[in-house]
Amino acid sequence: MRPRLPLAAEIALARAAARLSRLARTGGGTTLPGKLLTRIDPDALDRLAARLPLGSALVSATNGKTTTCSMVAEILSPRVRLAHNRSGANLVSGVASTLLAADGAQLGLFEVDEGALPDVARRVRPRAVCLGNLFRDQLDRYGELEHVAERWRASVRELPEGARLVLNGDDPQVGDLARERAGALVFGLDDPRHAQPGLQHAADSKWCLRCGTPYEYAAAYIGHLGDYRCPACGHGRPPLDSCARDIELAGLESVSFELVTPAGARRVRLPLPGLYNVYNAVAAASLAGVLGASLDEIVVGLERFSAAFGRFERIRIGDRQLLMLLVKNPAGANEAVRTLLAGGAPRLALIALNDEIADGRDVSWIWDVDFEPLLAELDGVVASGERAAELALRCKYAGFAEDAIEVEPDLARALDRGLARTSPGGELVCLPTYTAMLAVRQIVAQRGYARPYWEHAA
Amino acid sequence: MIAVRVGHLYPDYLNIYADRGNIAVLARRAAWRGLAVELEAIGVGDPLDPDAHDLLYVGGGQDREQALIAPDLAARGDALLAAAATGTPVLAVCGGYQLLGRFYRERSGQELPGAGVFPLHTVAGERRMIGDVLLECELEPGERRTLAGFENHAGRTRLDADATPLGRVVAGFGNDGESGYEGCRVGNALGTYLHGPLLPRNPWLADWLLARAVERRTGERPSFEPLADDLEREAHAVSARRARHRGGRF
Structure with a gap:
């Protein structure tokens, strides 16, 4: 076995690589130092994460993970020093690079690639995991949706004791994970006025997880996200702990809604457009609440938010x-x-x-x-x-x-x-x-x- | 106006690789030739009359969706064989291609029954075969053409010894990653792993299918005037280049 460098020496080496990457103009050093570090010491990420006094939270989804994670950062950052992979480098190497660059961070907040979630979760041992949605996406890279869902389920089962799940109940595959762990916080939308007339062509999980019968939707909001129920076996959306109600879309500028949480309800004006950003905001509010943010902090953070880049x-x-x-x-x-x-x-x-x-x-x-x-x-x-x-x-x-x-x-x-x-x-x-x-x-x-x-x- | 009757099997279940792009190409190119298209979705339990369609299409799905429709499709074997026997052109892509064979054996050993239109069977392998593909085909004697597309399948498809493949693999994996062949042809019925979708960047195949559909309908094979296919040629060239540079191989 190779002798292992002290963690401090490994960190210094990997940080030098980040500076080199920027000097060489090959990139921003957002993944290279992490790659190098994991090459020197495959367990370095585990040890770096273990040093965070307030632990870590992970956010994964096909769509909205960058925005959701940035919203949580906006809510928490006035009070907590974060290690946050803001640039979107969301594989093991990106998370490691972020931890390397975040001296004195108290809490790790990481968006994680859907495929990388099991590996990152095993290493980082998060105290909370927020899972947003699963849509067909880059089948050449991720494989089929069902397989990603199976890997998520296995990963959720292995989470440390006491880790909290924050789940989008409107997605059948994601909402069903609530059964894997007590105390999961389930969120969704509750405003059928914004439902689509029918399921979109790109809707994916539209057959009952249990029996294969097509779900019936009281409201379908985006793709297969919505209020579903199987007419044959009764499998349906779990009860929502947090939700958005009374949603008002204001063109390209903003959207407002009533945010209903276990800690109370408040009107939120989000300076971003679209129903999908309401999902992101409710996910962020739910995760931030689990991480200890007050309802006031949540509302202020969401209303101050500006779009994640691109x-x-x-x-x-x-x-x-x-x-x-x-x-x-x-x-x-x-x-x-x-x-x-x-x-x-x-x-x-x-x-x-x-x-x-x-x-x-x-x-x-x-x-x-x-x-x-x-x-x-x-x-x-x-x-x-x-x-x-x-x-x-x-x-x-x-x-x-x-x-x-x-x-x-x-x-x-x-x-x-x-x-x-x-x-x-x-x-x-x-x-x-x-x-x-x-x-x-x-x-x-x-x-x-x-x-x-x-x-x-x- | 001649109406071409297109039957699309299980569009709600088998649509993972943009199968509706293939349908759009058939419909538009038919319209540009002054043909009407009557599109019918055939779902689980719907009747399938072998004389009711001039062209049949089956797309691909994820494992779960394919398992949900496999028994229904297998039970239609006789109707599909009867349709194919009278010259009805069929295009089956990816999962649809596998399920028109005799069976699909999953990694667990469990078998999904097939409709038995194509003389082949498929066995799931360990590694998926993913990447750009380029084929050379000769559907008409002396007319060599290429097909460019994308493949993503775990199944290794084994053709019977006397079966005819759709084409020779120029770049990519093909049926099983080792035979050097891709797809299968029985008369006017074609099965292939190539999506992308297949027809927009290979419009000659869309025209081949449409001509046979018209022949099935009227008894006469039309000769279509060529269309302005500059964009299609450009898309084909890019896709073919991708296959040559980064097509899959073991």
Whole structure:
């Protein structure tokens, strides 16, 4: 067995790697130091996490984990020093890197990749785990939804004694985990006025977990999230401990709702649009409450929140503005479309589809997105990214006029085209996949309009 | 106006790899040729008359969904065979392809029965075969074409000795990662692992299926005027390049 360095020496070495990574301009040092550290000492993460006096909390979901986690950070940060992987590096290496960079942190707050949850949970031994939703997403990387759900169930069973679960009861697969552990806090939405007329095409867990009969929905809010019940065996949504009621959507600007928690109910005005952000806010409020935040702190934190980067982010570019809505899977993209439409549809959209590992190499998911209502409002589409042509086909076979589709795989040129077609004072809507979003931010940063992504980690 | 009757089996269950993109391509390209499309969803327990459709489509699902419909699909073997025997074109993708074979054996050893349209069976393997794929096919003698798509399957599909594959693997895994072949063809019935979806970036195959559907309907095979397929060609080229650069292999 190799002699082990003292933890302090390992930390110093890995931190030097972070500085090197920034100097070499290869990135922000958000994953490299953690990778190096786990190479030197596979148990380093376990030991780093064990040093946190207030322990750790984990947040995972297909959609909304970055935003939910950032909301919790906004709520807790006035009172607690956090180690928070704000830049979205959410694998074991990212969590380790965050802990390395967070001297004097009291509480670890980590968003965790769905596939990495079992490994991170085993090492970090969290005191609370918040699980949001499971949608079809990057099947080439994660495999089938059921398998992710099975791994989550096994992981939940192995959590340390006393760890609290915070679960979205509106998702059948996630809500059912409440049976695995006493004292789970279940959240959801309770406002059928905002239900969809029917299940979306991209709805996934729509067959009863127990008997396979199609669920009946009293209300379906997003994909298969909602108030479901099996007509055959009765398996249904567990009772909600926290929820949002009386939701008022205010276009692209904000949403307000009554936040109902075990500690009482309060009206919240969230400065973010969309029903999906109500789910994120209720999840964040529930987790923050479990971590000891008062209802006052929760409301103040949520009302002060601004979007996590790339998620409904506005960047001023000269006399025009860029509005970026990250899209990465059908359920999330459907919500981006729904939110845009609620705010008054744009005339032009720049859509950018890459197929790197972080985007999903399999681009078939764009055909499961309900782009049609957005396309019906648009005069033009600029299709960009490595798979621009596939995206253009998606629009063409939706019945969109082929001559209104501009195909420009190069992101910088596509951005120029989009901006040129936006009038001064106007806003260009951009729907990028993950690596396209990072690339667009980099292009904009090089032109002096936005900060590089790792500065958000500071 | 000629109406092509398309039967889509289990669209609520088998739709994981954007199967509706394939249906959209069939419908649009038919419309551009002045054909009407009558699309019918065939669900669990619905009747299936072998004479009622000019084209049948079966997509792919996740394991759970496939297990939910497998008994119903297996019970339709005779109707599907009768339809195929009269020249009805069939396109079965991924899970649908597996379940039109004789059986699918899971890792646990449990077997899902198949409809028996294709002379093959599938056994789940340990590693999934995931990646871009490029095939070379010759559906008509002398007409060599390529198909570009994406595969993601744990099943190893073994064709009977006298069965005809859909194509030769240029890059990617194919049926089992070792035979060098992909898919299966019985007359006008085609089964394949390629999604992506398959038809938008391979429109020639959509036209091949539509021509046979019209022939099934009218007794005459039409010769379609070519369409402006520049975007389709570009998408095909990118996908083919992906397969050559990063297609799966063991």
